[in-house]
Every structure is written in structure tokens, then in C-alpha cells.
Amino acid sequence: MSSNVITVSVGQTDAKPWVDELHQWLATVDHKRLGILYIVSALMFLVIGGVEALIIRIQLMHSHNNFVSPEVFNRMFTMHGTTMIFFVAMPVLFGFANYLVPLMIGARDMAFPRLNAFSFWLSFLGALLLYFSFLGGSGLYGAGNAPDVGWWSYAPLGARAFSPGHSSDYWTLSLLVSGFGSIGTAINIIATILCLRCPGMKLNRMPLFAWLNLVMAGMVLIAITPLSAAQIMLLIDRYLGGHFFDTQAGGSAVLWMHFFWIFGHPEVYVLIIPCFAFMSEIIPVFSRKPIFGYPVMVAATVSIAFVSMSVWAHHMFTIGMNSYANSFFTLTTMAVGVPTGIKIFNWIGTMWGGRIQFKTPMLFSIGFLFQFLIAGLTGIMMAASPFDWQLSLSYFVVAHFHYVIVGGILFALFAAFYYWYPKMTGRMLSESFGKWHFWLFLTGFHLTFDVMHVPGILGMPRRIYTYEAGRGWDTLNFIISIGAFIQAVAILVFVANLIISYFKGVPADNDPWDAWTLEWSIPSPPPAYNFATIPTVASRRPLWDHKHPEDPDSRYE
Amino acid sequence: MSARRTKSILSRGWQIVVLPFWSTSALWAVGPDDTPSHGTNIFAPASTPAKSIADLSVFVLVITGIIFVVVFALLFYSVVKFRERVIDAGREPAQVYGSTQIEFAWTIIPTLIVVVLFLATARVIHALQDAPEPAGAVEVTAIGHQYWWEFRYPKLGIVTANELHIPVSNPSHPTPTFLQLLSADTDHSFWVPELAGKTDLIPNHPNRMWVDPQRTGVFLGQCAQYCGTQHAKMLLRISVDRPEDFASWVRAQERPGVENAGAIPGRRVFERNACMNCHAVGGTPADGRFGPDLTHLMSRTTIAAGAAENTRDNLRLWIQNPSAIKPGSLMPAMKLSDADLDAVVSYMETLH
């Protein structure tokens, strides 16, 4: 524990010199503070990545635009993708896991608090390395530029011959470093969940949040590491004269693709499964019913984890695999839709027969359900590999994955923010700001990403800095860009809400939502030691048992 | 008529593959045959691969559409019917934990849907990828470069760039074009949406695709796999010609480079500077392979892989300063004097 202050006070009323406060934050090993560090740094990079997206959208507003040069555009889409996946989505989800997992299982901290801090700072260092490239990555076109090889850095584009200078080395190193941080956090989450649960909390009594983060952490161990391995190979090629991906020496560009996507596909499940975790905690509370089908939800998630390790080459349908390979990956990709669909049905089943409260977390959750359904269905379309031979590498794919990441992951994250912000800060977020945020973002999101499917169908490839007039893409791109700006405004509303509510929000007590998991049994914000006495639980919803002693869950489990 | 059909098994097998698609042409986007230029809409197919993909896509869209409607209806209904009303405040609804029968139902049904979708898809995969090459097929080798396309017709001895000419095909007398796809540098992807799905060009990994366009005209496309700075301007123009027009194009391409006395000063500029290191002109010592073959430059509508119209002014600008048209292209600015520049452009204009 970082804090050896003996205060038992609930509020943050210390009048410490700012230097001490800063030192506490920088030297902390407390899972709650590290969680907040992860979340705040992720929000910072969300804004930076968003600016990169806006630059892309301004350039694409009409054909033959010259807002930025092709070199700058190519750096923008590379940095946008890399930032959003590795320095926004992964950290923010690790941050929530860090904050909430110990609280939900009745523990005082993560299993390895110092490893926790180390992992966070590795992640942050990785982000700094990536952005240092703007200053330090000298390429062919002058001093100081960011990588421009796309966030996949396909071979041989990433080789020395085609990417001279250091820009793509910053990409490689930054992901290698933050990858090790991710592995550290994953090990920590697994050890915490398996070794620090409070008495009575058998594995089948854990909140689904803990289960799903356990599955996610297990996936991180075997999904991130192939990327680390591939990047070590790339560095060997670039610096030691190796030939792993050197097609002139008989090497294989396709091998890089396999290694990358063996990482890349499970990675997106690593990103979505914690969001399933958010939904599985929030939807029950605002439907006033327990989650429908707890054991099935666990089984479905575990099967998603396994099946998702077998679908990776659906990102490679156009590279010329034979018909048997294409058929195999078509089958597995369609198959992974079955357990995923089951989860959607179970969430709807949770709402069914309930008493739904449309507070902001629930609004975002309903948005998640609607959009994740659509995103899953466009995924099934592309699972049919011949259909993918047209749709792949076009704006249809870009629309699909933004639908999952923004319409799914980001909406679930917004729900999580509104739900757990009171616990973390002791203040409620403003409901009216929240509704403005929701409706503005929903409008901008659909304007951009619904429309974006169409240019793909009309033949517009991705990663192009400009396009020909007369293909029918102009007006569509214009509308898409307008939607992007609306989303930007909504994000500003959200950030304003976060900041203003911290100072002026309605104070929150232990349990503002009348919820059922252990984190709501302690003060908001929690004291450094979390629980005064480690609780003992007898069911999946210990606070329900506490509030309804005449009808406890433990009687039915 | 039947006597003129080739009797080879390959050709027969070909017809078995192709004919069924064209006999049910319900999804034809009807357009006049002599439309000068087609678009890039994947749902306006003009060739068997694109058409069978479009047909399969409609099937998939219908099924996913039904799934969407059903699940959305359930979601919408639950949001409306089970919203909290004022009179409910303080009372919790029935705490239902799950239902094994319902879980079975919504596991079995999606699994069956997956089986159906997969079987329908697998048929199309095999039909398109394992189609045998018939005897009368035109063969083209496409080689991707940063940022232009090299096209060779190995059986005809033709080399050209960026603009492909192929004959129109019809189901009763098929003349498809089979392309072998190679790359000289990084990964590219050949995508002409109305003719076929895309296939990548990957170094050290030859690929194969085919098209059998059923309508004449010019079909547009472009590189779809990010290949570097000017990926966006690696455009494709496929001219699908009537058989007689294709034959005369082939004859023109097979002629050696035009020798024109008035153009000799320009030719000397071309050969004295570094031009011939990268470019080839048939019938002259210029034999470079790094850049496009210029033997029949004037038979092309555009230059720089579609980045500009093929006019004297554009040619002049391109040679003088390629970055003005395509910054990041690997053609260097030649830094010629005005007189040399004009001479060499005049020389280019004789290369029909």
C-alpha cells in the first residue's frame, strides 16, 4: 500500500502541499490510483487520437483535397489506429479492471501492487515513445516524423528498404514496451482473481465482471505475445540483417500477416470482453433483475475466447489462400457469432420482465446493444469470404470495426464512466450533461458510421489520402466528416461533465444506484484499505442478500 | 454452332461453372453496352466473379436482415414494455435467473443459420477459386509496383502499363482473362469492383484470379492494399473490347516503337539522360524495367497510373516535376532544360 496515512476520513479534505500529492500519484502502488492513472491517460490519448481522426476527415471531405500532404495523411491514419487501440482502449479497460476487480472480490489490492505500477508506467512509456517519433523519427522526407506504415506495418512495407529512418522503429518499440506492460497487468489480474477472493466467493459466485476480466487476461497472455514475437523478428530484420520477412531472401510477407493477425483478432476480443463485463453489471442493475443465464454467460465467454483464436485469417481472405483455408476461416468466423449472439439474447432476457430505468448508464447500454448487434451482423457478412473479397480493404470494413469500437466499446465505456464515477470520486455525474452527451454522440456516430458503409460498397478503398471525383463518394464523405465533428463536440461535453461534476456534482453515498456487488458496500470514494473487514459472501449478489434478507439469492443458487 | 465449341474438358468444365450464373440474370443492373465508362459499385457486376459474389451477398444480406429485424424487435419491445413506471417505484420485479429451454433455443437456431450460410458460401468459394482455365483464355501477368501496374501478355509478347485491354466474353463463347498477380516491391491489391473481388499482389507469393466481362466499356478500379505514399493514386483502367477491337489493339501493341525522323533529337535526350535506366521503348536500346514500358505510351488515356490525363502539358509537367502531380512517386525530377524537355515530350508523342 502506498498510503501509510492513518486517516479514516471519507472525503478528500487533506490540505497537503501539491508536491506531496504529485509524489503520491507518481509513486503509488494502490490499485485505485493506478486505475485512475490508466483512465486519465487514456482519455488524454482519446483526445489526441480524435484530433488525428478529424484531420483525416477534413482531408477526405471532398475529392482531390489538399488539407494535408499524402505523407502527413499516412502518418495520421497510422497514429490514429495505433493510439486508439494501444493507448486508449487497452489502458482504459485495464484501468477499470484495476480499480474494480479487487473491490468486487473483496480484496484490499491487486496480487502484485508494485508489478501493477510497473505495468502502468511501461504502458505510459510506450505511448511516449510512439509520440516522440514526431520529433525523433527521421525518415526519407526530412527530420522528425511519425510512422506511416499503417497500424499493421505489413511486410515488406515495414522493412528497412521501404521504411528507412527510425519512424517505424518507434512504432515497433512502443508496442513492444507497452505489450510487456499489458502482460504484467494480465498476470496480475489472473493472480488477483484466483488467489485473493474473499471467503465464500467461489468462482461461480464471482461477479461476471471478474469472470470476464479473468478470461480477457488469459487471452492477453496468448494474444499479445505473438505480436511481441513478430516485432522482435522485425527488429532483427531491420537491425541485424535478418530475413524473417525479407521476400528477396525467400522470406514470406504472408508470415508477418499470420503472426500479426494471430495477435490482431484475439486482441479485438480482448477489447470487447471487458465491455461485455460492463454491460453484465450495468444492465441488471437498471433492469432491477439479476443477469439472465449467469452460467451460460460464463460458458459463452470462454467459448468465444477459444473460438476467437481460430478465426484470424478472415483478415487475410484476399491474400490468395486456397479454397479450403478460406472455407475453414469462413466457418470459424461465422461460428464465433453464435456465443456472441447468445450474450446479446441474455442481456435482452435480463431486461425482459424488468423495470428499466433510463439513467445515462442505461441509455449508453441500450445504444451498445443496438450497435453491437449491427456490427456483429456486418461481421457475419464479411465472414462470407467471397463477399469479403469485395468488402475487405474498403470503407465497409472501416465502418464495421468503428461500429464495434465506437458504437460498442466506447458506448459501453461511457456507460461504465457514468456508473462508476460516483464510486471513484464521491460525486454523481450530471444527468442533464449526460443526456446531451448521449444524444449528440449518438447522432454524430450514426451520421458518420452508418453512412460510411456506402462508399465501401461503391468501391472506395481504405488508407487513401484522396479520391477521384465522379465515383459517387464526395457527398457521402462530406456527411461522414460532419458526423465526426458532432462526435467531437459530444466528447467535449463529456469531458466538461467529468471535470465540472468533480467539483460541483451531487455528492454520492455508498450505493447511489441500489446495486448488488461488493464495491457498493464501501464509501465513495473508497478508503485506501477498501474494506474495514474482509467480507464473507454467500451468493452472487451479496448486497441483494443484505437488503432482502427475506428472499436472498443464496436460497436459489 | 456446337461444332465451333472447343471440345476440351477444360472448356466444358468452364461452361459448367459459368453458365448457371448467367442463366438467372435477375440481378442485372441493366445498362447500354456502349456506355463509355462504368462505375465501381459492387452491386453492379459485369463479370461472373462479381456477379456470383453479388448473388451470395444478397442471400447473406437477407438472412442478416431477418436476424436484425427479429432481435431489434425484441430489444425495442423490452425497452418500451418494461420501462419503469411511477407506480412501480420501490418494488422489485420477479428475479428470474435464466431458463435452460430458452438458452437451448437461441443456441440451436443460430447454429443452424451458421450451417446454412457456410454451405452457401463454400459453394461460391470453390466455384470461383477452383475454376479451371479454359483453352481460349487470355493470359495476363500483372506486376504491382510502387505506384503503377505492369501488365504483360506472355503468350502475345506484349508489355504495357496501368491500362489493361481484355476481350469481352459471353457464356456461349467464353474468352475469360486469367491474371497471374506478382509484385516487385510491397503488397498491392487488384480491385475492379464490377469485374471481380480483389486479390492481393504479394512479393514471393504469386496469386491468380480471373474475370469474364460480359459487357464492353471501361471499368475502373484501384490498388486496395496500402503500399506507401501514393497508394491512393495507383488507379486501374480496364478496357473491355469487342473481339475485333481487342485484336486490333493487340496488333498495335505488337508493333515495335515508331521511328520518326523528326523525333530523333528527343530520342537522343531520352537515351542520354537516365530515362533509359528505368524505362523501355521497344526497338531501341532503352530497356529499363523499373518504370512503365513506354513503347505505346500514346495508346493510353492517362499517365502516372491514372493520376493525370495523357496530354502534352501533363506529360511535360510530369517529366519536369513529378511531385506536382504525384508527390512521393518514385520518378525523379529530371531537371532538363526547356529545349530538352520539349524535345523529349515530342518524342513521347510519337510512341503510338
Added chain:
Amino acid sequence: MSGVTTSFPNAATEWRLPSRGKVAMAGVIIAESAIFTIFVVAYLFYLGKSITGPTPSEVLETPIFYTICLLSSSLTIHLAAKSLVRDFTRLFLGLWLLTIALGGLFLYGTAQEWHRLIYERGLTISTNLFGTTYYSLVGLHGFHVTAGLIMLVIVALFGLGGRVGKKQSGRIEVLAMYWHFVDAVWVVVFTVVYVLGR
């Protein structure tokens, strides 16, 4: 820390959970196995695909002796851990130092082989696909052996200072898990490179 056992007034049975050190080390092993798998896949995929240069059968010599050293070090570390549980600290220290010596011998053997390959046979990491994949795979393993040896040496120093006793046996077991993993990886690498690869 080993598993926590506490009795609560309400709890009907003892609440035993696994040791966090062992769970964490299992996680490390899983992650590292994935990294090694990718390097092994690359090695197998590129067998026979080098365009030039020496082939495995031309230049490789099977390192039987050094393999025996490394695999025996698994036995000695296992015995060391067991003797520490029984508080035989001197026996533990002797076996521990023997483990380090055997591991060090293995590394020396690798260094010797590489010296021969580079200077006598002209095989470097940049020679051809075989060179690249061979040095990367064997080198990655050697790196893990080195990291393990560093940790073993640190423990040996504490042991020589009399600080390692029965209470540290849990941590010693965790470290032994890592060492066993390194040996298991060598079994795989050995099979792939010196048996299958020729």
C-alpha cells in the same frame, strides 16, 4: 506469499486459495510459451526455404553433452527445492550451486557452438533464412537461460549469506518452476532444430 488460510466465524469450511506466486509464474510461462511457439513456427516454416548458404545438416552438430547438463540441472533444482522444504539448507545450497554450474556450462556450450558456426562455417544471422531463424530461436532460449541464471545467482548470494531457509521455500519453488520451463523449452528447441530440422 503462500495460500492464505483463515477461519471466519461464519465460514463453514477453510477458505484455501492457490499461491499467488505460483499462479503468476504459470501466467509468465503461458505467455512465454506463446512467444516461443511463434519462433518455432517460423523456424519450421522456413526449413528448406533458404535460397543460399549452408543448410542445417551441413553445419549443425548435436549438443548432446550440454543438453544433458541443462536437463540434469532441472533434477538438481528440484532436489534443492525439496531439501529446502525439509530445512536442509546446506544441501540446498550445494544443489543450487550445482544447478548454476550446469546452467552455466550449457551457456558455454552454446557460445562455443556459435563461435564455431560463425568463424568456421560462415553462418550468421544474416546469412540466410536458416541463419536468421536458428540464431533467433536458440538465442531467445539462451536469453531466457541467462535471465534464469541471474536470478539463481542472486538467490545463491542470499543463500551464502545465510538468508535462505525453510520460510523461503515457496519462492524457491516458484523460481524452480521457471527453470523447469526453460528446460522444457530446450527439449522442444532441441527436437525442432537438431532432430526434425536435419
